[in-house]
Amino acid sequence: MQNKKEEQKIENYLKSLGLYCERFSKSECLRKTPDYKVYKNNELKFFCEVKTVKAIEVGGDDPIFNKLTGDIHEAMKQFDAVNPSGDYSNALAFVNHNEEDFYDFTDLRNTITGNLLTDTGKSEPIYRKFSEGRIQNEKTRIHLYIWLNLNKQKPHLFFNMINDKHLNNLCSIFNINPADLKNII
Numbered sequence: 397m398q399n400k401k402e403e404q405k406i407e408n409y410l411k412s413l414g415l416y417c418e419r420f421s422k423s424e425c426l427r428k429t430p431d432y433k434v435y436k437n438n439e440l441k442f443f444c445e446v447k448t449v450k451a452i453e454v455g456g457d458d459p460i461f462n463k464l465t466g467d468i469h470e471a472m473k474q475f476d477a478v479n480p481s482g483d484y485s486n487a488l489a490f491v492n493h494n495e496e497d498f499y500d501f502t503d504l505r506n507t508i509t510g511n512l513l514t515d516t517g518k519s520e521p522i523y524r525k526f527s528e529g530r531i532q533n534e535k536t537r538i539h540l541y542i543w544l545n546l547n548k549q550k551p552h553l554f555f556n557m558i559n560d561k562h563l564n565n566l567c568s569i570f571n572i573n574p575a576d577l578k579n580i581i
Contacts, residue, residue, distance in 0.1 A: 402491035403431055405544060406446050409551060410434060413570065417444070420478070427477040434487070441569055442485035442540070443478060445471040449492040449499055460499050461526045464490075464507040472534040482537060485562040489542040501543040501552035508535050508554065540566045 407417045410432075417432040430445035447467040449460075468488065475486040492499060506512055510527030511519040527535065539562035541554040553570060557563055557579050567574045 402448050402546070403446050405491050405546060406444065406489045406542070407432070409542075409544060410444070415441070415569070424478070428474050429477050430471070430474045430486075433478075436569060440484060441565065442487050443475055444487045444489055445474050446489045446491060447471065449490050449494065460503050461507050461523065464504055465526050465529060465531050468507075468531045468534055468538065472531075472537060475537070482559075485539040485565050486537060487540040487542060487566070488538045489544065492543065492545045494545075500545075501554075504541060504543055504552075505554060507531075508541065539563070540570075 410417055414436060416435045418435065419432060420429045430443045432444040432446075433440055434442050434444050447470075449463070467490070471486075471488045479486060490504060494500075502513075506523045507526050508531075509519075510521055510524040512522050513519055536556060536558050539556045539559065541556075543552040543554070553572075555563055555566060555572075555574075555577055557574075557577065563574055563577075567577075
């Protein structure tokens, strides 16, 4: 469970882009919801859920990949509570606490794609048991993944390129040309 510091970090980042974050009211929280409704110019643009990445005990079956797939799975339940038809974009933000960068954005990318990208740019499908497991369908219904290290400013953005409507919406908000994005799935 994240605390206010992680949520505030994401809220500050989104605010720097001219966005406004609003929490769900108690009456809207009949089920567990994402953390924020995100607006630009008083128009709802997307929903955002914030998750925390902290040091994970070593042992078991790739604990960081299990944690990330669990977070994606849980976030989709939260998005479905408010956006079951997928009319709005869903953004899942991770705030990383690991000062040594033991876990990083590449762990998230590998979890989602199932691939290890080598230094030569070649993809090796060694993480498919995670990407094609319980998040196989859920990962495609999250339209933007944000990875932000707690003590660093620049986030990593990973756009889902499957749905043009959501891709164009989010690229417009984040001032990115969709044609400049590389599809790495």
